[in-house]
Amino acid sequence: MTALLKVEGLTRAYPGVVANDRVSFDIAEGEIHALLGENGAGKSTLVKMIYGLVQPDAGGMTLRGRAYAPAEPSAARKAGVAMVFQHFSLFDALSVAENIALGMETPPPMRQLAARIRAVSETYGLPLNPARLVGDLSAGERQRVEIIRCLLQDPKLLIMDEPTSVLTPQEVSILFATLRKLAAEGTAILYISHKLEEIRTLCDRATILRRGRVVESCIPREKSAADLAEMMVGARLDTPARAGGSPGEVVLEVTGLSLPSATPFGTSLRDISFSVRAGEILGVGGVAGNGQDELLAALSGETPVTPGAVRLKGRPIGALGPSPRRRIAVLAAPEERLGHAAAPDMSLTENALLTAAIREGLAARGFLNWPATRAFAERVIADFDVRTPGPGNAARSLSGGNLQKFVIGREVLQRPEVLVVNQPTWGVDAAAAAAIRQALLDLAQAGAAVIVISQDLDELMEISDRFAALNEGRLSPPRPAQGLTLEEIGLMLGGAHDMEVAHVAD
Amino acid sequence: MIRLEKRPQPSRIWTVATPVLAVALTMVAGGLMFAALGKDPVVAIRTIFWDPLFNEQFASYSRPQLLVKAGPLILIATGLSLGFRAGIWNIGAEGQYIMGALAGAGVALALYPLDAWFLFPLMVLAGALGGWAWAMIPAILKTRFRTNEILVSLLLVYVAEQVLAAMALGLMKNPEGGGFPGSRNLQHYPAAANTELIAGTGMHWGVAAAFIAVIAAYVMLTRHMLGFQIRLAGQSPRAARFAGVNPNALVLICLGLSGALAGLAGMFEVSGPAGRVNIGFNQGYGFTAIIVAFLGRLHPVGILLAGLLMALTYIGGELAQFMLGIPAAAIQAFQGMLLFFLLGVDVLSNYHIRLGRRRVA
Numbered sequence: 001m002t003a004l005l006k007v008e009g010l011t012r013a014y015p016g017v018v019a020n021d022r023v024s025f026d027i028a029e030g031e032i033h034a035l036l037g038e039n040g041a042g043k044s045t046l047v048k049m050i051y052g053l054v055q056p057d058a059g060g061m062t063l064r065g066r067a068y069a070p071a072e073p074s075a076a077r078k079a080g081v082a083m084v085f086q087h088f089s090l091f092d093a094l095s096v097a098e099n100i101a102l103g104m105e106t107p108p109p110m111r112q113l114a115a116r117i118r119a120v121s122e123t124y125g126l127p128l129n130p131a132r133l134v135g136d137l138s139a140g141e142r143q144r145v146e147i148i149r150c151l152l153q154d155p156k157l158l159i160m161d162e163p164t165s166v167l168t169p170q171e172v173s174i175l176f177a178t179l180r181k182l183a184a185e186g187t188a189i190l191y192i193s194h195k196l197e198e199i200r201t202l203c204d205r206a207t208i209l210r211r212g213r214v215v216e217s218c219i220p221r222e223k224s225a226a227d228l229a230e231m232m233v234g235a236r237l238d239t240p241a242r243a244g245g246s247p248g249e250v251v252l253e254v255t256g257l258s259l260p261s262a263t264p265f266g267t268s269l270r271d272i273s274f275s276v277r278a279g280e281i282l283g284v285g286g287v288a289g290n291g292q293d294e295l296l297a298a299l300s301g302e303t304p305v306t307p308g309a310v311r312l313k314g315r316p317i318g319a320l321g322p323s324p325r326r327r328i329a330v331l332a333a334p335e336e337r338l339g340h341a342a343a344p345d346m347s348l349t350e351n352a353l354l355t356a357a358i359r360e361g362l363a364a365r366g367f368l369n370w371p372a373t374r375a376f377a378e379r380v381i382a383d384f385d386v387r388t389p390g391p392g393n394a395a396r397s398l399s400g401g402n403l404q405k406f407v408i409g410r411e412v413l414q415r416p417e418v419l420v421v422n423q424p425t426w427g428v429d430a431a432a433a434a435a436i437r438q439a440l441l442d443l444a445q446a447g448a449a450v451i452v453i454s455q456d457l458d459e460l461m462e463i464s465d466r467f468a469a470l471n472e473g474r475l476s477p478p479r480p481a482q483g484l485t486l487e488e489i490g491l492m493l494g495g496a497h498d499m500e501v502a503h504v505a506d
Numbered sequence: 507m508i509r510l511e512k513r514p515q516p517s518r519i520w521t522v523a524t525p526v527l528a529v530a531l532t533m534v535a536g537g538l539m540f541a542a543l544g545k546d547p548v549v550a551i552r553t554i555f556w557d558p559l560f561n562e563q564f565a566s567y568s569r570p571q572l573l574v575k576a577g578p579l580i581l582i583a584t585g586l587s588l589g590f591r592a593g594i595w596n597i598g599a600e601g602q603y604i605m606g607a608l609a610g611a612g613v614a615l616a617l618y619p620l621d622a623w624f625l626f627p628l629m630v631l632a633g634a635l636g637g638w639a640w641a642m643i644p645a646i647l648k649t650r651f652r653t654n655e656i657l658v659s660l661l662l663v664y665v666a667e668q669v670l671a672a673m674a675l676g677l678m679k680n681p682e683g684g685g686f687p688g689s690r691n692l693q694h695y696p697a698a699a700n701t702e703l704i705a706g707t708g709m710h711w712g713v714a715a716a717f718i719a720v721i722a723a724y725v726m727l728t729r730h731m732l733g734f735q736i737r738l739a740g741q742s743p744r745a746a747r748f749a750g751v752n753p754n755a756l757v758l759i760c761l762g763l764s765g766a767l768a769g770l771a772g773m774f775e776v777s778g779p780a781g782r783v784n785i786g787f788n789q790g791y792g793f794t795a796i797i798v799a800f801l802g803r804l805h806p807v808g809i810l811l812a813g814l815l816m817a818l819t820y821i822g823g824e825l826a827q828f829m830l831g832i833p834a835a836a837i838q839a840f841q842g843m844l845l846f847f848l849l850g851v852d853v854l855s856n857y858h859i860r861l862g863r864r865r866v867a
Contacts, residue, residue, distance in 0.1 A: 302747050323750030334748060343742040353734060354749045366731045 004029045004188045005050070005068070005081075005157055009059035012045055019045035021212040022059065027157065030186045032179060034199040034220060036232050037209035038429035040387065040399040043192055046209070047159055050190070051083045052076035064156075074105070082150035083159040086427060088142050092135030092265045099134055100149045120151050124178045135265035139288040140171040147178070158182065159190045162427060164198060168287055169457065169490045176202055194429050195458075196225035208232055233431045247465065248278035249313075251449040252299075252330070252418045257309040257318075259298055267291040269298065272475045274468060276418070276449040281440065282478060283464025284453040286493055291473040292453050293335065296422045299451065300332035301325040312418065326358045329417035333407050335426060335453075337400065341407045344396035348388065351395050352377035352410055359414040376413070384409030385435060401432035408436050412443055419443060422453040437463050457489055469493045510857040520855035521803070525811070527854075528847035535847070536840045545830055553829055554822030554840070568821045570708025574779050575820055577713035578603070578771035580813035582795035584719045585767030587804040589760035591727075592736040593743065596761055598644065598659030599768040600792025601666035602637035606769020607776035608673055609636025611783045614698035615678055615689055625697045629773060630711075637769015638762050640666065645761035649754040655761065663792070671785045678783050688784035692777045700778030712774025716813075719767055724806040736760065768792060801848055819844065 003026040012020045020042045027033045037043045048054040050061065052070030061068045063079055070076035073083075090099050097114045101107035108116070114130040121128045126144045134142060143163060150158055160179075164172045179189055179202065191203055199206060200220045208216045208231045216231045223231075252275065259269040269291050276282045286292060297303040299310065300322055307316035312328060325331075334340045342351045353373045357363050362373045377391035384405040388398055395403055408424055424440065425433035441463055444450045453470070454460050460467060461481055468478040469492035476492050533555075537547030558568040582599045589596045596602075610633035617625060644658035678689040692698045703709045727733035739746040739756055747753065771791065780787055798816050802808030823837035853859075 300748065301750075321750055321752070322748060326750070332748075336744070339742050340744045340748055343738055343745045345741050346738070350734070350738075354738065354745060357731065363731050368729050368731060368734060370729070 002029055003027070004031075004064060006062045007046075007050070007059075008061070010046065010049055010056045010061070011058040012049060012054060012056050018212050020049070020056070023209070023212070023214055024059075025207040025214060025217065027188045027190060029156070029188055030183050031205060032183050032189045032191055032203045034203035034206035035190060035192045035209065036194070036196075036199060036206050036228065038232055038401070038431055040211075040402065041209040041232075041429070042212040043209055044161070045212075047083070047161065047190070047192065050076070050157075051081060051159060077153055077155075080154070080156035081159065082153050082155035082157070084143070084146045084150055084161065084163060086161040086163075088146055090134045090142055090145060093133065095131055095133055096128060096137075096145050097130035099145060100130075100152065103149050104152075116152060117148055120148050124148075124151065124181055125174060126178055140167045140174075143167070143175075151182075155187060157188045157190060159192070161192045162194070163191075164193065164195060167455075168493050169486055171287075172198070194433070196220075196228045196430070199228065200225060210234055229430050232429070247280040248447065250275045251278050251313060252276045252451075253311045253314075254299075255309060255311070257298060257305060259294055259303060259305060261294070262303075267294055267473045269294050270473045272473075274475060274478055276451060278417075278447050278449055279444050280466065281444045281450045281452060281464045283460035283467045283481060284451060284470050284475070285457055285460050285467060285489060286453075286455065286470035288455055290470045292422055292470060294473070295470065295475075296332060296334055296420055296453060299330075299418075299420045300334070301330070323358060326355065326414075329359070329415065330420075331355070331411045331414055331416040331418070332420040333411050333422065333424065335422040337403045337407055338396060342395040342403060345394055347394055348381065348386075348391040348398075348406060349374045349377045351406070352380060352391070355410060356414055380406055380409040380413055383413065384439070401428040404428050405432055405436060408439060412439050416443070416448050418449045418451070420451045420453070423455065424452060425454070425456060425459060433459070457486065461489075467492075509860045510853065511860055512857055513855075517855050524851045524854055525801075525808075525848060528844065528851050529815075531847040531851070532840070532844045535843050539836060539839065539843075540832065543832065543836060545832055550826055550830060550832060553826045554819060554837075557829075558818060558821045558825055564825060566706070568825065570702075570706060571821050572814065572817050573708035573713045574710070575817035576813040577710070577716045578775055578791045579795050579798045579816055580810055581712065581716040581719055581771040581774075582764075582768045582792055583798040583802065583809045583813060584716070584723045584806060585764035586795055587799045587802070587806070587809055588723065588726075588736055589764050590740075590799060591804050592739045592756055592760050594757055594760045595656045596641065596644070596659050596764045597656050597796065598641070598661075598663045598666075598792070599764060599795055600788055600790065601659070601663035602640045602765040602768035603772035603775075603792045604663075604666040604670050604788050605640040605772070606633040606637035606766075607772030607780075607787065608670065608678075608783065609633055609639075609769065610773030611678065611689060611692060611776045612673075614692055614695060614777065615783075618690065618695065618698075621697045623697075626700070626711075626777075629698060629777060630770065633769045633773025634766040635769070637772065638766040640769070641761045641765020642758070645758050648761075649757050655757070659761075667788070670783070670787060674783050674785045674787075680782075689782045691781045693781040698777055700774050710774065710778045712771060712778060715770055715774065717810075720806045720810050727806065732759070768795075797845060801845065803852075815844075816841075 006026040008024050010020050010023045023046055035043050045054060049056050052073045052075050068079060070079060097110055097117060100117060101113055107113060117128065117130040126148060128141065128144050128148060134145065163175060167175060183189055193199055203220050206218055206220045207214055210232065220228060255273045257269055257272040261268040267290060274282065298305050301320050302322055304321060305318040307319040310318040312330060317325060338344045343354065353362055356376055360376050362369050374391055380386065381388060381391060386402050386406045388402060408421065411419055424436050437459065440450055440452060452460065452464060464481045466478040467481040467484060469476045471493060533551050537551055540547045540550040557564055559565055582603065586596055586599055610629040613629045613632040614625065640662060643662060644655040647653040647658055648655045674687045680688060680690045700711050727737065735746065735751045735756065738749060739751055739753065776783055776787065794816065798812045799809060801812035819841050826832045827834055827837060
């Protein structure tokens, strides 16, 4: 195997932190190479340097033996490096082909482009109709648009950032088949993920980053998931402990909750009914875009519904807004950390005030008690191991995992009776995810009713007592989580979500 | 090649230093312009920035003018900045200023010649209410029918100007004025006059109100829930809704507050420096205040300084026209440069500037 990309001594410092410290590794042609590390370990900085979004302070790269220093992403693309981001940048109101044309410097005529999209999608087993509106696509199909956009450039190196976080198990296996075929044709793939089992099945080699440095390099097939986690974190991870207890009385009851979609591409909630008991965790699975955001908004009070549709211990609370619901200990943590759960440019202290003002008594007659707010923020930071220089730092300066710990911690410490969380560990590293799951289990243990909306099925199986699937705004009847197989869950979720069955052409 | 790199957090040093840098750059660029017009740049700059305050000959006249001009600008801009911070764009302060003046003057003229201690306080109340009511029109249309408050508030300025003309020519016309348009001069009506509080300083009740508004806005933005909600709604509307902020209530509060303060400014002007309701009574304070609000970075203390600076360039500009024969258009260009540089160098507080492409060794 010849090295396609060689990275030597890449260093990049930001004020106060060295994100990458003399990072060296190489990727061979046709290799699927995993980049593994906790949040804040420097994976995204490293990838951004390879993709030309960030320039290194020191060190260099060679691509096929030639010096490679992309000044911007277009230079990287010209050199044959493509990237599929964790967050899609697609326009809902445009068709697949139009979206792909937008990303090209000199797009061919639409008809020709559509033909090329069809050809690539058939070759790699990624069925996709170029004429469909992106707004009508599932998350898995949207990801295909991004992948095909990259493949049209005929890349030598394809970077994938957490690609499976939005996919059903069936979709994951389709994606893996595609990636293996690409690799067999000689395309190298740099695969970033925190799902250790996936890395073990898919990747040829793994480079492990910790605190900005390469700590180890290994062949993941030869290691257990626990070994990989240990290399990544530098310490053994505890799987969340779960003490069996019998659930108490019904705390939250939702009956016949229907909510028309506010936007053309949103999802309408249709006749949702369920109940949660004290001390119980209800897991709500489903692929993104099936009504998760809408369900959270209805439960948090952001979208008021008919009073009787949501009841707390029999009392109708559907019409209450977020503040009155907080007063009666119904709390929520939305999925989008920056811009929804937290204000990006505000300090952590101010973000603590954002939801905790009422329950923590941080304001008297409207006047804010900043010392108490700061103390509460510091308590969240300490109790949930949020890594930040202090509560005065802006929310956007935190890594995703750290901010997520802050957001969950902020709600948990307010002693909720009902806590609704959406995607509590999305894009969060293994250690932080384990801490968050443990916190949710402890909260339920202490008698709260917890609803966890997530796309991560392993996570839901690990912590929930009962499981329900959200599909096109409908919720399946909850079933006890114990004993459910991955296959059964996949079917509850709607299988590969109304997609044509994929065939990878040989 | 120059590249901009976003700072993880806005730089505190640059936030303070950029206005100073901008004034310095304006002096350089303005000096070049004055030199091109054949005027001595040093003298011109001195005439604009120094003479109004310290020249023995002019200072006694122009120094009080500084507060007289800055007062309404600061009062209106402080109110506007609250809405701007929340993403609520009241562009019609000029109209609210007129309506406040009409309401305040209307009370005085209706009760003329009543001589009672409560007359002036009543006018203050009426002035605030007048501006508030005029601002409620775009506010209610926005909350009820989702109309755009920028358009509605702006167009209402022109309506207010017509109302002003109608009042000056009709209902409020001075019956003893020999048929000329315009109301009685309130400065000649002691119970209603907004007189200088300290002789020779230009300090009148409106200036005092402006200072109080600056302090109150500062306290509200830093220590009060409402100020927090205003900042939150402006920065991240979705997080604000999650935090329980009612967007409609915020529209009513912000437009109402800015309207009331603009109305107050109009009322203090009509009962003080202007003296009477007349066509063309409004001199564009309501529009200039928008510039002042942004020059002051929507921060109360910044607005205080920006208002004083803006007033200074007006007075100094007039002086330079009068003394050096610099054309009025050149003075406006000079003020434009100030705004241009202030907004231009603002990029430094949010971005690092990197010179040259980074090459990897």
